[in-house]
Amino acid sequence: xxxxxxxxxxxxxxxxxxxxxxxxxxxxxxxxxxxxxxxxxxxxxxxxxxxxxxxxxxxxxxxxxxxxxxxxxxxxxxxxxxxxxxxxxxxxxxxxxxxx
Numbered sequence: 001x002x003x004x005x006x007x008x009x010x011x012x013x014x015x016x017x018x019x020x021x022x023x024x025x026x027x028x029x030x031x032x033x034x035x036x037x038x039x040x041x042x043x044x045x046x047x048x049x050x051x052x053x054x055x056x057x058x059x060x061x062x063x064x065x066x067x068x069x070x071x072x073x074x075x076x077x078x079x080x081x082x083x084x085x086x087x088x089x090x091x092x093x094x095x096x097x098x099x100x
Contacts (some may be wrong), residue, residue: 020078028071029093035070036094044095056088067091 020028033041040063047055056064067090068083076083 032094033097041095
């Protein structure tokens, strides 16, 4: 994955945030839909549609941390706890964007 720098997302503040705004989540989803390769998003869609629950547990320490690091590199100030608990929801949102 690549990223285009901190100005890309327009994060709400420089402080660590425990709960981002709905608009901030949507910006992150849109960003990830551009950053994550289409074949990975297609695989996520398939896992979700086939109810491979919880698909993200086995991917947390690899893919999940990579997602968190890409968001951090783009200026994300959300707390580690929030990103650890919600990264997969952001990726699933990105997969839905890519599907359209």
